[in-house]
Amino acid sequence: MKVAKRARVPSFSVMDIVAEAASRRASGQDIVSLCVGEPVSGASEVVRARAQQLLASGDLGYTDPLGALALRSEIAGHYRRWYDAHVDPAQIAVTTGSSGAFMVAFLAAFDAGDVVAVARPGYPAYRNILNALGCEVLDIACGPDHDFRLTTDLLDAALRGRGRMDGLVVASPANPTGTMLDAAEVAAITSWCENHGVRLISDEIYHGIVYDPARWPGASAVEAVGGGAIVINSFSKYWAMTGWRLGWMILPPDLVTAADALTSNIALCPPSLAQFAAVAAFSDEGYGAAQREVERYARTREIMLEALPSIGWKRVAPPDGAFYLYADISDVADDATQYCRDVLDRTGVALAPGGDFDPVDGGKHVRVSLAAGENRVAEALSRLRER
CATH class of the missing domain: 3.90.1150.10 (Aspartate Aminotransferase, domain 1)
Structure with missing residues (x-):
């Protein structure tokens, strides 16, 4: 076989x-x-305590495919708190880890044969998931000669060389380098993507883990969602909840229905225990x-x-x-x-x-x-x- x-x-x-x-x-x-x-x-202890309460008496059945409304509302509040950004909970999809978010986002946004650019060095799962889905991965070298930073000049050169770019995955802070893009750089890249009809996927799972107070928590592409960008985050890193397998994405309106359909078929819903316990992560504690x-x-x-x-x-x-x-x-x-x-x-x-x-x-x-x-x-x- x-x-x-x-x-x-x-x-x-x-x-x-x-x-x-x-x-x-x-x-x-x-x-x-x-x-x-x-x-x-x-x-954290507050999340663990909430999980214990839920195990004792909570309803842990299926939630909405895109996640429990209580958690999506808390995530929307998180964007108000950190970025002063208004996000409609209806555009938030809770996923089985950020890995689940990337899978659903790539399935919803790209067809086999589409060209999606990634920075190199970078997180290898971007490339591997895209390859598995039949997309063509376009490497953009962002090594020490470029201070490990993606720029619009590099994007221009990559587009000239390949002649086509359907998507771009950007991470800041980045894995493995820890390099960050500032607000002006994020704005330049989001504008470049909108002007060239390129779907941007912004990986922000390390937001909050930032060492310069003036740059904390990290520059988000959330304001570019209206222009077609997808923002992805996770409870795994800042909240240290790796095994709880819980992430989320903020979707542009044109992808909400597609993501809902895909999620309901692939996973039915994210883990309900993790979802309801994660509400406590947004407490002061x-x-x-x-x-x-x-x-x-x-x-x-x-x-x-x-x-x-x-x-x-x-x-x-x-x-x-x-x-x-x-x-x-x-x-x-x-x-x-x-x-x-x-x-x-x-x-x-x-x-x-x-x-x-x-x-x-x-x-x-x-x-x-x-x-x-x-x-x-x-x-x-x-x-x-x-x-």
Whole structure:
């Protein structure tokens, strides 16, 4: 029996490192994992308490395919609170993680054969989902020569070179680099997309995890939704609710019906326990707990940046936001994948090789996740110095 061609997408090579680290940990080795973008704190106490109440007495049946109205209304309130933006709850779709949002958004917005641009380096699932759906992925190199930032000049050059662009995926703060676009840059890109008839998908899942108070929580493309943009966010990062599998998207009016139909067929609805518990994330207690974690990431980031010379990593992407550091390790190794294996063997520290994020130039980069916390990052740095 055949296997569909659409399934021939690469798995994450970092998962090989994760699996090896887990095996070693199970055998008793002290492993420090800095390769997974998962906050160790987990959901706040207010969310956990609400979940316990719901398990005891709540109605956990199906919700509307686009999510419970109570949660969609809270998300709309979040946009008023953070961005002073009015969002109609009817245009909000709650999804099974941001991964579910990307799948539904791509299905609703693009047909097989459409050309969708992505920045490189970038989150590999964009490329892999688009390829699985039969779209053509157009890479736009945004490496150190461009300070890891997407610009309208790069978009102009990409459009001239390919002759067609149906969609564009932009992330700010970005994974793996942590690079952020400021408000003027976001406005320029959204205007460019509107002027060229390009559907913009703005990945904002690391909003709030921002280290310059003047730029917090991050510049949103929410005002461009009226022009056809899609804004995607998640409870996984800022609210540390990875396993709760809950994200959302703000949809332009022309995609609401399509997203509703697709979601009702693919998933019926997002997990209802997670939805109703997540309402509590928008309480003062929920925001406060999340912001305290951001303060911890900031301290860990400073520890990492100060230690870079001592471990031989001389060039890094600007870690403006998110909880990653993307480093060029070509001064100490020729191949990032082999370097990560050697580091794991010699020190018990698990790092993510850059090839997942950049199939062209990622072989000389590693990504470090700071979400493991100050103590574990400090321990990892101590071991790396002794390597």
